[in-house]
Amino acid sequence: MGRAPRYAEVPIAWARDERQAVQAVLETSRWLVTGWKVMSELPNPANFDAVSAHVEEKHVRQLFSVGPDPEPHVAKARTFVEAGFDHIVLQNAGPDPDGFLDFFAGELAGRLRGLA
Known part of the structure; x- marks a missing residue:
């Protein structure tokens, strides 16, 4: 039997400055900090x-x-790569999706491919 692919979601927040990135997470994705065990038990947005x-x-x-x-x-x-994941998904919680895509294409993609 072969080994199934292993996927991981990497939590990042890209912005032009660190403070902006942190603020975006606090405004839109802060519940991720609670972890899966907590999140899986929450029934609605008010609980999150x-x-x-x-x-x-x-x-x-x-x-x-x-x-x-x-x-x-x-x-x-x-x-995540060192932990054995062979597919990574970047979960960008930053405030500028278009800016992130430019950043990814210009500065990040090649470096990430080098991790494999």
Whole structure:
């Protein structure tokens, strides 16, 4: 029997500055900090808001790579590759999707492919 592919979602937040990236996570994705065990038990958006109400910048920085520098994002992805995942999906919680796509194409894609 062969080994099935292993996928991982890498939490990143790209923005032109780190503070902007952290703020975007706090506004739109702070519930990710709570982890799967908590998230899988929450029945509705009001519960997600309640459980993540006390998430702070330090919590975001522990889970997400943030900002305009490609190296923290590569380092975050590397942890998943080294853990045995062979397919990574970047979950960008940053405020500028178009800017992220330009950043990915110009500065990040080649570095990530080098991790394989």
